[in-house]
Amino acid sequence: MSAAALLTVATTLTIPLVTKAIIDGPITDRDLGALLPLGLLALALGVLEAFLIWVRRWAQSNAVLGLETEIRHDLYERLQRLPMSFHTRWESGQLLSRATQDLSAIRRFMGFGVLFLVLNILQVTVVTGVLLHMYWPLGLVVAATALPVVWLSMRFETRYVAVSRQVQDQQGDLATRAEEGAVGIRVIKSFGRSEHVAEQYEAAARTLYATSMTKVRLTARFWTFLEVIPNVAVVIVLATGAIGVGKGELTPGELVAFITLLLSLVWPVASLGYILAMGQEAMTASARILEIFDTEPDIVGGTRRIAEPRGHVRFEGVDFAFPDAGPDAGPVLRGVDLEIRPGETVALVGATGSGKSVLTALIPRLYDVTGGRVSIDGVDVRELELDHLRSLVATAFEEPTLFSMSARENLTLGRADATDAEVEQALEVAQAGFVHELPWGLDTRIGEQGMSLSGGQRQRLALARAVLAQPTVLVLDDTLSALDVHTEKLVEEALQRVLSGTTGLIVAHRASTVMLADRVALLQDGRITHVGTHRELLATVPAYADLLGSDADPDLEAVLDRAIDEEVRA
Structure with missing residues (x-):
């Protein structure tokens, strides 16, 4: 490219000098015989100049577009590495x-x-x-x-x-x-x-x-x-x-x-x-x-991996405060201690703003603790490779994010090698069979943010995505809030089977969702104040009953158990 550019400049300068030779030579001397070769030389120089310009532009465009592509790739990769506090x-x-x-x-x-x-x-x-x-x-x-x-x-x-x-x-x-x-x-x-x-x-x-x-x-x-x-x-x-x-x-x-x-x-x-x-x-x-x-990511992965993960999650003296919060804001979480044993499901109950979503975000390191530690199978999550950690943990959020791609691509986002049978099983668990009624079934593009779907449909599709990932730890951040009572009951029945084989942490606001859990943890003012079964907390903690409101029925557990048993027998 540089050679072609320099030759172009040289050719541009040579043509006027040839013109000078033509005027002062053949034209002044009226020598027509000498005019032809000089004229052909000027023509050849003009053609050469045009060719060199084409070569320069081709080489230049190829190099610059390649550079732009690399910068775009690096920029996008950087954005993916930067923490939630940046975004x-x-x-x-x-x-x-x-x-x-x-x-x-x-x-x-x-x-x-x-x-x-x-x-x-x-x-x-x-x-x-x-x-x-x-x-x-x-x-x-x-x-x-x-x-x-x-x-x-x-x-x-x-x-x-x-x-x-x-x-x-x-x-x-x-x-x-x-x-x-x-x-x-x-x-x-x-x-x-x-x-x-x-x-x-x-x-x-x-x-x-x-x-x-x-x-x-x-x-x-x-x-x-x-x-x-x-x-x-x-x-x-x-x-x-x-x-x-x-x-x-x-x-x-x-x-x-x-x-x-x-x-x-x-x-x-x-x-x-x-x-x-x-x-x-x-x-x-x-x-x-x-x-x-120039923004340095404050969440950097470790080097360890868990060979045979069991899903034993522990919060040990966990403190958390948002990085950009003012000095008067105070910590969101203070001295949180909670253990979720392998295969156990714990429901997290608390008032709005008590820090439930933040607590669940600490497991996959969407945020990092500012004090204490979170561990899986005894290993601090900060010591694990980020990709490995996030393959162990799958989260379905209350406000699900869907992408402007097909329903199938949204489902397999966390597990690209899933078979059709596994996809169908995840859809069944989340009661998301509605995707088959879309114009092109699973291959239907659902639009940006899934705006072509209802809130409940988006939640169910996001839940199916989390289930399909087959994680060691499944986090459900109030994932069923947009479902009607009948659909919620069917989803909860199916989730009972899924949660029996994984460690679960569920953010819950309704007693029906709490029934999915083996134990319940009450989060108040950034602290875990009580841990026990649903019945125990209803009987001993008035604040717990107040949070669940009209759903806080001591007999609800038995009613739901009977309904689930009847469904299983059917």
Whole structure:
């Protein structure tokens, strides 16, 4: 690529010199015989120049697109490694802007700006040297035009950097509003706030427009001056060159070559502003992307693996506080001690905001403890390889996340090698057979965030995904909250069989869900205050009965047991 670019510059400089030889030789001497070979040489040089440009652009595009692909891969991999604390701080639109617009700005500069910046500087330097050699007075005129260009470029750079960063940040804000408007369209429409949200988007768009126009005015003034300077130089050269020809200090061929070479400098000089603008945008984009790469993940995997996992989970003196919480916020969890034996299921009950979801997130290390430790089979989870740990633990969340892919792909996300029979078994457990009624069955694309499904359907599909992973530890974070009573009963009956072969931790708000557990842990103010069976806590802990409300029926367990027995016998 570099060789092709240098040969292109050499060819561009050679053609005017051949033109000089034609004018001062065959044309002046009226020698038609010598005109043909020089004309063919000029034609060959033109064809060679076009071919070299094609080679340069092909090699350049191939290299730059490969670089962009690698950066995009590394950026996405980095985002996957960064902890939940990072993703809760950053708006998705800002991340999207960096992964698309900023990478495009870097690609444009690397694919066009860098090469032409070097080539244009080289071409200006060489051509100016040739012009000084041909006729030094005119060469000095051309060289003098570089001074105002350098001065303007330095002034332009300082102001453009600030405006360019502002535009890119506002593009990220606008992307966030657009994404939120698309994802939350049902809420917006249900509250009749479409006009209000549209006004907010319009205000952000107008802010971006105003800043972008400031950027346009800045670059327009700069490019205008860069266009004027070489054109003024051309006028001076024409006037001075004509005088030189009249005095016999220049030949007509030298004047034509001089003007041709000078005109070849118009694009390198005038494009300097465009290239500098691209460079500043690329620098700003690089700084924005480096903000992500410079963020060190605070959750780093260990090196250990558990050869034969049994699923013995222990919380030992666990404390947790959010990293970005203020000094007055206080810890979410304080001195939590809880043991879940292999094959046992424990229900976690507590008021809203008591830290139940945080506690479950500590097992797969979505967050790390700030005190104490969480262990599986006696091994601190911080010592385990992250991929290995997260293959041992599967979580179904209250707010399930589904992706814009097929139902089958969503199901097998945690276990790509699952057989059709295993998929069907997981669907049966989660009572998610509705997927077969979709237009293309399991191959139906369910849309972004699964918006084409109801809340209960999304929960059941997410539950089937967790069950299909066949984990050693299954965490259910209030996964059945969106199900109707009949469906919930069927799911719970099937879950009884699944949980009998795995260690389970269930966040529960209803007594019917608590019945899935062997024991119940009551979480109050960040502490486990009571552990026992459902009956024991109902009888001895008034706060427990208050949390379950009308579901807190001492006879409910017996009723459910009879219903399950009847279902099994049937």
